[in-house]
Amino acid sequence: xxxxxxxxxLDSAVRLSxxxxxxxxxxxxxxRAGVVDIGLEGKMIAGAFAAGAVAVFTGSxxxxxxxxxxxxxxxxxxxxFACVTQRGNQIVSGVAINFIALGLAAVLGHSWFxxxxxxPAPPVSGRFxxxxxxxxxxxxxxxxxxxxxxxVVSGHNxxxxxxxxxxxxxxxxxxxxxxxxxxRAVGENPAAVDTAGVSVARLxxxxxxxxxxxxxxxxxxxxxxxxxxxxxxxxxxxGYIALAALIxxxxxxxxxxxxCLLFGFLDASANRLQGVSLPSVGVVPVQFIQALPYIxxxxxxxxxxxxxxxxxxxxxxxxxxx
Amino acid sequence: MSxxxxxxxxxxxxxxxxxxxxxxxxxxxxxxxxxIGENPLDVARIILYGAFGYGEGVGFTLFYATNFIFTGLAVxxxxxxxxxxxxxxxxxxxxxxxxxxxxxxxxxxxxxxxxAPLAVIGAALFGALWAWIPAVLQAKRGSHIVITxxxxxxxxxxxxxxxxxxxxxxxAGSMSPGTRFFDAEAVPPRLSEILAPFxxxxxxxxxNLALVAAVLAALGVWLLLWRTRLGYEIRALGHNSSAAAxxxxxxxxxxxxxxxxxxxxxxxxxxxxxLGDQGRLLLEFPGGAGFVGIAVALMxxxxxxxxxxxxxxxxxxxxxxxxxxFEKPSISRDMLILIQGLVILFSGAxxxxxxxxxxxxxxxxxx
Numbered sequence: 001x002x003x004x005x006x007x008x009x010l011d012s013a014v015r016l017s018x019x020x021x022x023x024x025x026x027x028x029x030x031x032r033a034g035v036v037d038i039g040l041e042g043k044m045i046a047g048a049f050a051a052g053a054v055a056v057f058t059g060s061x062x063x064x065x066x067x068x069x070x071x072x073x074x075x076x077x078x079x080x081f082a083c084v085t086q087r088g089n090q091i092v093s094g095v096a097i098n099f100i101a102l103g104l105a106a107v108l109g110h111s112w113f114x115x116x117x118x119x120p121a122p123p124v125s126g127r128f129x130x131x132x133x134x135x136x137x138x139x140x141x142x143x144x145x146x147x148x149x150x151x152v153v154s155g156h157n158x159x160x161x162x163x164x165x166x167x168x169x170x171x172x173x174x175x176x177x178x179x180x181x182x183x184r185a186v187g188e189n190p191a192a193v194d195t196a197g198v199s200v201a202r203l204x205x206x207x208x209x210x211x212x213x214x215x216x217x218x219x220x221x222x223x224x225x226x227x228x229x230x231x232x233x234x235x236x237x238x239g240y241i242a243l244a245a246l247i248x249x250x251x252x253x254x255x256x257x258x259x260c261l262l263f264g265f266l267d268a269s270a271n272r273l274q275g276v277s278l279p280s281v282g283v284v285p286v287q288f289i290q291a292l293p294y295i296x297x298x299x300x301x302x303x304x305x306x307x308x309x310x311x312x313x314x315x316x317x318x319x320x321x322x
Numbered sequence: 323m324s325x326x327x328x329x330x331x332x333x334x335x336x337x338x339x340x341x342x343x344x345x346x347x348x349x350x351x352x353x354x355x356x357x358i359g360e361n362p363l364d365v366a367r368i369i370l371y372g373a374f375g376y377g378e379g380v381g382f383t384l385f386y387a388t389n390f391i392f393t394g395l396a397v398x399x400x401x402x403x404x405x406x407x408x409x410x411x412x413x414x415x416x417x418x419x420x421x422x423x424x425x426x427x428x429x430x431x432x433x434x435x436x437x438a439p440l441a442v443i444g445a446a447l448f449g450a451l452w453a454w455i456p457a458v459l460q461a462k463r464g465s466h467i468v469i470t471x472x473x474x475x476x477x478x479x480x481x482x483x484x485x486x487x488x489x490x491x492x493x494a495g496s497m498s499p500g501t502r503f504f505d506a507e508a509v510p511p512r513l514s515e516i517l518a519p520f521x522x523x524x525x526x527x528x529x530n531l532a533l534v535a536a537v538l539a540a541l542g543v544w545l546l547l548w549r550t551r552l553g554y555e556i557r558a559l560g561h562n563s564s565a566a567a568x569x570x571x572x573x574x575x576x577x578x579x580x581x582x583x584x585x586x587x588x589x590x591x592x593x594x595x596x597l598g599d600q601g602r603l604l605l606e607f608p609g610g611a612g613f614v615g616i617a618v619a620l621m622x623x624x625x626x627x628x629x630x631x632x633x634x635x636x637x638x639x640x641x642x643x644x645x646x647x648f649e650k651p652s653i654s655r656d657m658l659i660l661i662q663g664l665v666i667l668f669s670g671a672x673x674x675x676x677x678x679x680x681x682x683x684x685x686x687x688x689x
Contacts (some may be wrong), residue, residue, distance in 0.1 A: 082671035091406050091468050093671030095616055096663045103660025104354065110654035111358035117654060179620065232656075240472055247469065285488065291480035294473040298455075301465035303471075310466070 007151040009268045015138035017264025018163040019218040023242035025170050025212035033207030034187035034313040039094035041239025042101035047072040047219020047297040049105035052119035076212025084204045085212030087317035105202050117232040128157035159221040170253035187311035190318040202320045216218030244297035247308045263293045271319045323531045334684050342676045347664035373638035381527020385638030391536035392591035393615025395543050396584045398624040404560035409471030411450040411612025412478030412587040420448030422603035429508035437508050449589015450582040457581030461574035486605050501603040509601045530598030540626040556580050577588025577628035593605025619663045620670040
């Protein structure tokens with residue numbers, strides 16, 4: 001593989017890892033608060049559909065983004081109501097949200113746009129288009145490093161840059177602010193937080209709201225950034241890969257960045273390696289590369305590569321002592 | 323899930339509450355139907371007629387219900403052990419491989435009545451195998467079974483895509499990726515053929531003997547859970563794993579056995595579409611039945627009889643839903659997925675939504 005092809009793969013790796021990264025951080029905020037969420041997939045779908053539909057209606061990418069966040073946060077609140085207020089089973093609630101969002105998007109899309117569940121392509125103003133960073137064109141002439149800047153770093157839309165900034169923001173929020181400390185505490189020992197007079201429920205709701213907002217951005221990126229319009233089930237399991245990435249990153253924001261890049265890179269190279277014969281390995285079935293993130297996660301979970309310890313109170317509804 | 327202090331009469335707990343949850347789910351679904359400008363009552367009428375109004379419809383309803391009985395039982399058995407097996411979809415998919423390998427290898431030699439029992443074993447064995455690794459990882463290394471079974475669904479999808487596109491595909495002449503057709507002699511007769519002499523008309527519906535196997539499996543699960551020592555251990559583990567450990571239940575072993583049974587049941591779902599209907603193994607044949615099993619188990623409160631009723635309800639929705647897609651083109655077939663999600667939400671995560679209000683009405687007054 002020559003340098004240019006490699007840069008090309010890296011470029012698509014960046015594009016493909018963006019939704020993973022956003023969803024992974026979304027999961028991080030709620031799981032660190034002690035609410036397990038396998039409904040990331042559904043929230044992303046809600047966001048993607050809302051973004052796609054609103055972009056068509058209004059022609060504004062920013063209003064579409066807000067709609068995506070709103071739709072996704074709505075499902076976050078449903079999840080929080082079920083898990084925190086009703087103390088229901090968190091896994092069951094997540095599964096339910098995945099199906100509800102998928103079904104609702106298809107039903108509404110089918111009825112509003114009559115294109116078998118997808119939304120029509122929004123106008124250009126309704127999409128996030130790529131931004132050329134300063135001096136990208138000049139840098140492209142200046143050897144391999146310049147090419148890297150021009151091809152991989154420059155030329156993405158604003159949501160990609162936000163996504164790659166987000167892990168650092170998340171790190172700051174979680175480990176340098178009072179809110180972050182409390183959020184993490186409520187995922188480890190809610191009783192202690194409660195004793196200190198801080199509302200467990202409010203913190204867990206906040207975790208779900210942040211989670212919903214980030215999933216909304218991820219969905220909007222899929223529908224009006226990476227693609228033009230919502231397609232049925234366009235998240236294609238990314239919510240689950242994000243969950244895998246979250247475990248892989250051991251529930252920490254900055255490692256999440258690298259894990260998501262790795263998974264994005266695997267995805268990008270799977271497309272590239274179809275039918276290509278590798279030295280000493282032969283032709284690797286493309287399905288194997290697609291399954292690799294899942295296989296790696298299982299191996300990690302089995303404790304063969306380090307140990308992934310989830311937040312202690314994750315998945316357990318908090319009951320005040322009576 | 324915290325138990326509220328008040329004990330409710332049994333009929334409220336096992337009759338009224340599940341019913342109210344179901345009504346709530348359908349009320350929201352009806353709201354969505356109204357939102358897209360259709361009359362929910364009309365829609366309900368079409369679904370009911372499509373599912374039960376004529377012989378072929380009934381046959382299709384039973385066909386879909388067969389799938390859901392198997393996957394619902396699979397989820398239910400795991401629930402009793404306190405485990406959440408989301409991997410039914412993958413286990414069913416791999417179970418299909420077991421069915422296909424038996425059928426592809428033996429169909430020139432054996433008639434259907436000898437081949438079918440072997441196919442049952444193949445399906446159960448392969449399904450159980452796919453549940454075995456997550457089970458061992460949960461039991462021995464504490465890897466969360468929800469996550470590993472989700473991962474195994476995706477791994478199964480990739481594995482089967484590779485097998486069906488590159489390995490088992492006969493190549494020329496086949497439009498969709500899959501194996502060759504099994505020999506016609508190896509495919510069991512359909513219920514419509516068996517029941518026709520008795521004047522029952524199921525039309526061209528694909529319901530087949532797998533339905534009998536599904537009902538037997540439900541009976542078997544009931545016997546296992548409430549009439550055997552192993553079943554007692556499974557339920558003890560599910561109620562309180564530390565109490566079970568103190569009582570001498572071998573936790574790790576029971577986790578693994580419960581998951582093997584769960585996987586085997588999910589795998590046996592493949593008998594219905596693969597051997598009973600299509601007569602070949604097709605790409606993505608489970609079509610989400612493994613996930614419907616979650617809704618079915620929750621709605622049926624993990625009791626085999628409840629699972630059968632819930633499976634019939636979902637069978638009705640699937641068949642009636644197809645009818646609906648013809649009659650009302652404005653309503654997408656994906657309405658089913660929405661309803662499925664709503665049932666999971668209201669019967670599962672929000673199962674106690676109506677409990678406090680009912681407790682105020684029905685609970686015996688404290689003396």
